[in-house]
Each structure stands twice: as C-alpha cells, then as structure tokens.
Amino acid sequence: MTDDGLWSIGELAARAGVTVKTVRHYSDRGLLPEAARSGGGHRRYGPQALDRLRLIRSLRSLDLGVPEVRRVIERDEALEEVLAARLREVGSQLAVLRWREAALRLVQDCAAGERAERLRLLGAVSLPPDSGALVRFWRRVLPARLPARLVTTVLDSVVPPPPADPTPPQVLAFARLHGLVSDPRLDSGEFRPAPPLPAGEYRPTVLYEGLAEAYALAARGVDEALGEGEALDCFVAAYAAALGTADTPAFRRRLVGLLARSDGPVVHRYWKLAAGLFAPGEPVLGALHHHLSVALHAQVGSRAG
Known part of the structure; x- marks a missing residue:
C-alpha cells in the first residue's frame, strides 16, 4: 500500500x-x-x-x-429484475435437463427392438416439447365459427401442458401424441377426425357452452353412475339445443350414432395418450365425454330392451 x-x-x-x-x-x-x-x-x-x-x-x-x-x-434496484430473469433461465434449463434425463431413461430401459421407434419419435420433438402441434390439431377439429373465448376454453381443457418433471412413460406418451396429431393423413381420408355434429346443421356456440356445463357437472360427481342424472341430461340437452330439437327417446337413440361417428380412432387414441399427461386429479375432458357417451349408450340400450 x-x-x-x-x-x-x-x-x-x-x-x-x-x-x-x-x-x-x-x-x-x-x-x-x-x-x-x-x-x-x-x-x-x-x-x-x-x-x-x-x-x-x-x-x-x-x-x-x-x-x-x-x-x-x-442501478441498485436492477438486482431484483436481474435475479428474476436468471431464475427463469435456470428454470428453463432445468426443464430441458429433466426431459432429457427421462428421454435417456426411456431409450435405455426399453427392449432393443423398441429403441428404433422410440428414437424416431423423440427425434421429431424438441425437449422439452411445446404444445403447438396439439393446439393446431384441435383448431382443425373445432368449428370455424366458434367464438374465440370458447376456443380458448376448449384448448385449455384438451391440450395437456408438458409435465415439468416427466417420467419416461410421459415422455413417450407426449412423443406419440405429437406424432399422432402431426400425421399427414389427418388432411384427407377416413383418418381425418369427424366434427361433433354434421357441419352446417347445428349451432357450435350453443353446443360447446352446453357441453362445458355437462362436463363440469360430471367432474364434480353430481351423479356418480351418470346413467340417470343431471350431468347426462345436460350432456344430451347440449346436443339437442345445438340442433334445435327436443330431447326425446328417439333423439337419444340418434345421438348415440352421432357420438359414435365423431369419437373416431384418432380422437380415441388422442385421449388414451393424453390421459397420463394431465395433473393428478385434474378432470380430463376426453374421459368425461367418454363416460357420458357410454352412459347414454347404456341408457338407450336398457330402454330398448
């Protein structure tokens, strides 16, 4: 000194x-x-x-x-801003590492004969993946005239966010889900998902608002059996109101056929893969729709007998 x-x-x-x-x-x-x-x-x-x-x-x-x-x-007050930004960056880096670790385990732990398919699926998605392909799939399925607020509500209910800390099976499910909705065959032929009701013959806003209410009732367990109760009645009423007709036994028989047409293999496969990607305890719209459809089918069948 x-x-x-x-x-x-x-x-x-x-x-x-x-x-x-x-x-x-x-x-x-x-x-x-x-x-x-x-x-x-x-x-x-x-x-x-x-x-x-x-x-x-x-x-x-x-x-x-x-x-x-x-x-x-x-600027002393910049410290909070800088730390918050760095924490977001670290969070993103951790998400990448968690997905990468689960993906590595997915390939490491599978049988040798499965590795080629799994590597192909993983190579088609980013890690962690985004939900863009899933959103685009549902935008093709949803009616063009559906209000934006309802589109947002539906997308929030049907598109699972990538888990923050996925298991290897969740990585596989997300990769397969991405492959399903990205299949070029969706643009033509029988592989294309069918609309919920014949195009031009119903009011989409009425249908989706009514279905949202029915799914909410079913999720709360208003009637556990679903075969005879408020949730099922609300479910049928949504379709009847959208088509401008009455809820009658004849309409319920017709609706069974319409639901069978719209619940095609692509949508069924989608919900099977997506089921394990939603948060535990979170109502899965596809499962609720399936339970209500099955309940209606059982009810119509029992009454016919």
Whole structure:
C-alpha cells in the first residue's frame, strides 16, 4: 500500500483473492473505480474498488453475465429484475435437463427392438416439447365459427401442458401424441377426425357452452353412475339445443350414432395418450365425454330392451 492508502493492481488482486488479469479485465470494462494513477501511469485502487470487486465476484458466482453485473452496479434496484430473469433461465434449463434425463431413461430401459421407434419419435420433438402441434390439431377439429373465448376454453381443457418433471412413460406418451396429431393423413381420408355434429346443421356456440356445463357437472360427481342424472341430461340437452330439437327417446337413440361417428380412432387414441399427461386429479375432458357417451349408450340400450 502506498503512503496515500491506495493499492496497486497486484495488491488489490491479492486482497480480493483473484488474479491480476481479472482485476485488469473488470477495470477495462469500467466496472472497477480507479482512485488514481501513479507517476508512472500505474493504476491505484482504494477500499471502494475492493468492495466493488467482491460484489462482482458474488454476482458472477450466481452465473450472471457482465452486462447484468453492470446493470446492478449502475442501478441498485436492477438486482431484483436481474435475479428474476436468471431464475427463469435456470428454470428453463432445468426443464430441458429433466426431459432429457427421462428421454435417456426411456431409450435405455426399453427392449432393443423398441429403441428404433422410440428414437424416431423423440427425434421429431424438441425437449422439452411445446404444445403447438396439439393446439393446431384441435383448431382443425373445432368449428370455424366458434367464438374465440370458447376456443380458448376448449384448448385449455384438451391440450395437456408438458409435465415439468416427466417420467419416461410421459415422455413417450407426449412423443406419440405429437406424432399422432402431426400425421399427414389427418388432411384427407377416413383418418381425418369427424366434427361433433354434421357441419352446417347445428349451432357450435350453443353446443360447446352446453357441453362445458355437462362436463363440469360430471367432474364434480353430481351423479356418480351418470346413467340417470343431471350431468347426462345436460350432456344430451347440449346436443339437442345445438340442433334445435327436443330431447326425446328417439333423439337419444340418434345421438348415440352421432357420438359414435365423431369419437373416431384418432380422437380415441388422442385421449388414451393424453390421459397420463394431465395433473393428478385434474378432470380430463376426453374421459368425461367418454363416460357420458357410454352412459347414454347404456341408457338407450336398457330402454330398448
């Protein structure tokens, strides 16, 4: 230390436990205050530089970049913003690692004969995957005239978010689900999902609003058997109102056929794969629809007998 209480760059580095190169780097970036220069032009630093250097080291230990460190130094309140942004980045990185670990286990633990298919499925999706392909699938299935608010409600109910910490079976289910909704055969032929009712013959808004109420009743377990109760009546009433007809025994028999037509192999496969991707205890719309359809079929069959 010089007579004026200042340190050379080497002395500052020794006190801070870093290299001279590190001190010079931060000085050159304008992050360390220089108290003075010696007669020979050498840098001199005071206690403020040591405090600043220790702060920089602490921030860098949190993996903050130099631009973020500068923001914190220049504006104290920026620390909260920088930390929040870094936490979001770390969360995204952890999600990638969790999905990658589950995917590795999925391939490692399967039989040798299954690996080629699983690798092909995994190669078609990002890790973690996004739900874009699933959303596009349902937008093709939903009626074009459905109000945006109802489209959003339906999409929230039918598109499972990628689990934050997936199991290998969930990774496989999501990859298969992605493959299903991305199949080019969806654009033509019998593989294309059928609309819920004949196009142009019903009011989509009336149908989907009524179905939402029926699914809510079924999810709350208003009538556990579903065969005779409010949820099933509401379910049938939604279709009847959308078609502008009355809920009669004859209509219920007709509706069984309409439901069988719309619940094709693609939608059935979708719900089978998606079932394990929703949060535990979360009502799965596909399962509720299936239970109500089965209940209606059983009711019509028992009355016919």
